[in-house]
Amino acid sequence: MLSALQIEGGYPLLGQVRVSGAKNAGLVLMAASILAEGEVILDNLPRIRDVEIMDKILNDIGVTTHWRPDGSLSICPPNSSLKTKTSYELAKMLRASNLFLGAMLGRQKEAIISLPGGCDIGSRPMDLHIKGVQALGSEIQIEHGYIYANAKNPTGASVYLDFPSVGATENIIMMAAKAKGTTIIENSAKEPEIVDLANFLNSMGARIRGAGTDVIKIEGVDELIGGRYSIIPDRIEAGTFMIAAAITKGEILIENVIPTHLHPVIAKLQETGALVENTDSGLIVKAGQAINPIDIKTLPYPGFPTDMQSQMMALLCLAEGPSVIVENVFENRFQIVDELKRMGAKIKVEGHTAVVEGVDYLHGTTVKATDLRAGAALILAALAAEGETKIEDAIHIFRGYENVREKLTNLGAKVS
Numbered sequence: 332m333l334s335a336l337q338i339e340g341g342y343p344l345l346g347q348v349r350v351s352g353a354k355n356a357g358l359v360l361m362a363a364s365i366l367a368e369g370e371v372i373l374d375n376l377p378r379i380r381d382v383e384i385m386d387k388i389l390n391d392i393g394v395t396t397h398w399r400p401d402g403s404l405s406i407c408p409p410n411s412s413l414k415t416k417t418s419y420e421l422a423k424m425l426r427a428s429n430l431f432l433g434a435m436l437g438r439q440k441e442a443i444i445s446l447p448g449g450c451d452i453g454s455r456p457m458d459l460h461i462k463g464v465q466a467l468g469s470e471i472q473i474e475h476g477y478i479y480a481n482a483k484n485p486t487g488a489s490v491y492l493d494f495p496s497v498g499a500t501e502n503i504i505m506m507a508a509k510a511k512g513t514t515i516i517e518n519s520a521k522e523p524e525i526v527d528l529a530n531f532l533n534s535m536g537a538r539i540r541g542a543g544t545d546v547i548k549i550e551g552v553d554e555l556i557g558g559r560y561s562i563i564p565d566r567i568e569a570g571t572f573m574i575a576a577a578i579t580k581g582e583i584l585i586e587n588v589i590p591t592h593l594h595p596v597i598a599k600l601q602e603t604g605a606l607v608e609n610t611d612s613g614l615i616v617k618a619g620q621a622i623n624p625i626d627i628k629t630l631p632y633p634g635f636p637t638d639m640q641s642q643m644m645a646l647l648c649l650a651e652g653p654s655v656i657v658e659n660v661f662e663n664r665f666q667i668v669d670e671l672k673r674m675g676a677k678i679k680v681e682g683h684t685a686v687v688e689g690v691d692y693l694h695g696t697t698v699k700a701t702d703l704r705a706g707a708a709l710i711l712a713a714l715a716a717e718g719e720t721k722i723e724d725a726i727h728i729f730r731g732y733e734n735v736r737e738k739l740t741n742l743g744a745k746v747s
């Protein structure tokens with residue numbers, strides 16, 4: 332796998348790009364598939380590094396998987412019980428391995444999950460995950476960096492989430508799907524990936540209502556059958572290419588999107604002066620005359636997504652005036668600021684707030700991707716910058732963007 336990307340900036344991106352399946356839906360559906368008796372086939376799963384690691388974790392715990400000729404992934408949980416302890420080596424590479432907490436408790440009433448390591452965007456605690464599975468009857472021990480969870484008699488309960496955590500909502504849904512009785516999650520996350528999980532489990536015989544709202548009701552069932560399911564498109568990949576059109580003064584047709592999943596991104600991008608048109612074949616995004624400065628506040632869905640914050644910051648570096656960005660979801664998601672400043676950006680950070688002064692141009696240099704979305708944002712900045720940019724640790728980008736080099740090159744970018 333490449334460890335660096337070299338980009339020569341200054342070329343408008345023109346043409347069309349097809350968005351891949353959503354990383355954050357695919358990962359939770361891969362974990363949820365162990366709840367099924369029988370084969371699960373997932374369509375539209377992106378071939379990205381995070382999916383490959385999740386696939387290895389499934390194999391490591393005893394689940395047979397194979398990629399079918401049509402590009403779908405077949406997942407066959409065995410009749411016997413699975414190994415409950417996910418391997419630390421694999422789990423530390425992927426935060427989403429914590430989704431086996433709910434899936435394992437739902438399947439076999441016990442789970443041993445390695446506490447996620449600190450990540451570049453914050454400490455990523457699991458207190459709400461634990462509150463949820465405890466409410467449904469799990470005994471929890473935390474020692475030697477592992478969560479040991481055991482539920483002799485998983486029983487539905489009401490759980491209030493202090494914060495609408497995506498992962499905590501998903502873990503509770505997966506455990507509740509096979510617990511006795513009814514579970515109510517209040518203040519649940521409303522992301523489209525939660526709706527995709529509920530639709531997937533309901534297609535297997537689960538009884539989940541209210542996904543996409545802040546109250547989700549789950550009636551436990553005894554058995555979930557396998558089946559075939561196609562994952563929603565990746566709204567964050569789509570948003571990233573929308574900004575690529577705006578920042579390079581280009582025009583891109585973005586295919587395979589669900590516009591409602593992108594409303595906050597469309598609205599804010601239009602405020603910057605970009606033209607966004609919703610057509611039958613997808614979203615056409617055209618750069619505006621100039622880039623207007625705007626204010627951004629990241630919030631849980633349907634607010635402006637935190638996963639688009641770095642990408643929007645890259646665009647606003649070239650706006651005609653000062654923009655204010657407030658990051659309300661993660662406590663440390665401004666890593667990219669220092670890298671953008673190396674390219675000539677003028678940004679001032681005070682706690683959760685970044686003030687971005689627009690500059691006339693960015694210049695290419697060597698920068699480092701600290702996390703997946705910061706890496707994507709550095710690509711956007713490099714595409715617009717004058718001269719060559721080398722992005723180190725580009726491996727982060729390959730975690731979440733399928734065929735990113737080919738997609739960019741097909742749009743006229745100079746990437747090597």
Ligand code: EPZ
Pocket residue numbers: 354355358426427453454455456457458459460461494495496497498499520637638660661662703704731
């Ligand atoms: C999911 O992470 C996504 N990952 C993230 O995408 C995304 O940024 C995030 O949701 C928010 O939308 C996957 O779906 C695999 P959270 P998750 O639990 O579930 C705090 C990407 O780039 N919190 O909603 O881990 C937490 O610290 C990734 O694709 C607690 O305090 O996010 C954070 O500040 C990055 N206690 C906030 O909630 C808990 O028990 C949001 O976290 C859980 C979370």
